[in-house]
Amino acid sequence: MKIFQREQRSLFGEILDWMLTPLLLLWPVSLALTWLVAQGLANKPFDRALEYNAHALAQLVTVQRGRVLFNLPQSASEILRADESDTVYYQVLAPAGRFLSGERDLPQPPEDEVPQTGEVRLRDAELRGVDLRVAYIWVRLPLPGEPLALVQVAETREKRSMLATEIIKGVMLPQFVILPLAVLLVWLALARGIQPLNQLEERIRARNPDDLSPLDHKAVPLEVAPLVDSVNDLLRRLGDSMATQKRFLADAAHQLKTPLAGLRMQADLAQREGTSTAELKQSLQQIGRASMRATHTVNQLLALARAEGGAMVLAHQPCDLARLVIEVVRDSVPRALDKRIDLGYDGVEPGAEGVWVDGNPTLLKELARNLLDNAINYTPSSDARPGVITARVLADRFSHVVLLQVEDSGPGVPESERELVFQPFYRALGTDADGSGLGLPIVQEIARQHGAEVLIEDVHPGHNPPGARFTVRFPERRAAAE
Secondary structure (H helix, E strand, C coil): CCCCCCCCCCHHHHHHHHHHHHHHHHHHHHHHHHHHHHHHHHHHHHHHHHHHHHHHHHCCEEEECCEEEECCCHHHHHHHCCCCCCCEEEEEEEHHHEEEEECCCCCCCCCCCCCCECCCEEEEEEECCEEEEEEEEEEECCCCCCCEEEEEEEEECHHHHHHHHHHHHHHHHHHHHHHHHHHHHHHHHHHHHCHHHHHHHHHHHCCCCCCCCCCCHHHCCCCCHHHHHHHHHHHHHHHHHHHHHHHHHHHHHHHHHHHHHHHHHHHHHHCCCCCCHHHHHHHHHHHHHHHHHHHHHHHHHHHHHHHHHHHHHCCCEEEEHHHHHHHHHHHHHHHHHHCCEEEEECCCCCCCCCCEEEECHHHHHHHHHHHHHHHHHHCCCCCCCCEEEEEEEEEECCCCEEEEEEEECCCCCCHHHCCHHHCCCCCCCCCCCCCCCCHHHHHHHHHHHCCCEEEEEECCCCCCCCCEEEEEEEECCHHHHC
């Protein structure tokens, strides 16, 4: 758990923590290792002196007339004189542990140790509560059975501790200066390394609100380039969204201008003096038709806006396309009857295998409704020759697609115009059909959001009229069909 909880994470503080924490944790470890190394360095010279003393005393052990003797001349006793810091002890034992000279209480070597002559060994011991460093050697005597004598030289550890402390001071004191300096340098280096982010922030803040041009990803460090690319992608999508909104507003203003002008003109005509009842009735009829046209245009514009924003607002779910299309066909029957058009459904039944798609039911019904409205608007019909419109949903099990088809007996769509009809407000020349030119663009946008494609072809090629067939190919949702 962190000691200091921040409401918002700081990248500078996060990096600084990860850089300084190991440094501060390793510093005590460095102290401990330095102490161990210093102890080893302090022991070496004094251990060599003890080994030399033990060798020197071993040479003073002699055998005369079968007796083991130890003579310590004045010159040899000088090496055992106590100095200012430490006390030196020695002990000489004849075979069978018989005491010859020195300190009687000096500890003996371990009992399980195998004696070996000619080699000085070292060990740590304790005498009357004082820590000692002991050097000892076994001396082989020229007597029957070659018995062994033991010579030990011990020294207190004050000089060793003092030397180890001096080594520690010499190594660690500079670190108390170096460590704060290292922290300062890390701080400055990190502040300089993070400076490009601050410069990027300043460039973004200095931009005009309407400036959506991409940022220069080459002017930032390599690690920040993916972030800049993501921001550029967001700016591009934001620009597209704003362009769509501007186009929507411009198109709405343009399309509503004509019916609103007609409404105002008819209202002015109805208010003239001397207007007869028949003229007033005709003006009211024109006002009604103009208001219906304006209402239809507004509904189409709202449908187009909903379709263009549907991918971000409406969630997708498994949909029975056959059921949705049949519902739209039923809703469109009254309008088809008013124009004496034979409207029907000819396809697989709802719930059949292979007619499920992954989509939004509201948008899918809007797509089918616009296809049917487009067919009703452009299909001529009379009592003598009624128009025919057929909607169907087919399942292609081999290609794993679901087909939505709407075909009519109208004039069809020339090949030269089959791409133009998907542009907003485009209307085929030479027709007097009522419409806003937004139905097929809505169909195209909804199909794109569902991963589908829209195809146009003639129903009866070479005939007059050839008729038109609009086919929307949806990818099948096989998991939902099982």
